[in-house]
Amino acid sequence: MPTPVQSFVGGAVASSIAVSILYPLILAKTLIQAARAAEASEGRSMSLSEAKRTATVRGVLVKTYQEGGVAALYRGLQSQIMKGIITQGVALMVKQRIEQLVVQAYLRRKGLAR
Numbered sequence: 001m002p003t004p005v006q007s008f009v010g011g012a013v014a015s016s017i018a019v020s021i022l023y024p025l026i027l028a029k030t031l032i033q034a035a036r037a038a039e040a041s042e043g044r045s046m047s048l049s050e051a052k053r054t055a056t057v058r059g060v061l062v063k064t065y066q067e068g069g070v071a072a073l074y075r076g077l078q079s080q081i082m083k084g085i086i087t088q089g090v091a092l093m094v095k096q097r098i099e100q101l102v103v104q105a106y107l108r109r110k111g112l113a114r
Contacts, residue, residue, distance in 0.1 A: 001100070004093040011092030015084030023080060024073040028060040 002010065019026070032055055064072050 001103075002096060004097045004100075007096035008089040008093035012085040012089035015088035016081050019080050019084050020077065023077050024061055024064075025057060026080065027064070027073065027076065028057045031060050031064070032057070 036055070061073065068075070
């Protein structure tokens with residue numbers, strides 16, 4: 001059974017790998033949501049053809065790439081990785097520790113503790 005520290009490291013590494021691979025999609029989703037919120041707050045509406053062209057993940061990715069290249073697709077990745085390290089690392093570490101405590105309590109109750 002892994003220790004809580006091993007669980008923290010495992011969660012942090014797994015989260016970092018996943019975020020690094022999926023980050024352009026996360027960025028596109030965020031940009032779409034921000035654009036829709038801005039339009040709603042301004043009270044303007046886009047034409048149907050304009051909305052279809054710009055409000056897709058593919059459209060946002062293409063536009064972002066054209067404006068800044070590959071680096072633009074990964075703008076803000078560091079903060080997303082740090083967030084993942086903290087949240088996933090801590091969550092798995094706490095989960096592992098709780099699991100250890102539950103197993104120890106069960107073994108003590110059954111008289112099987114070491």
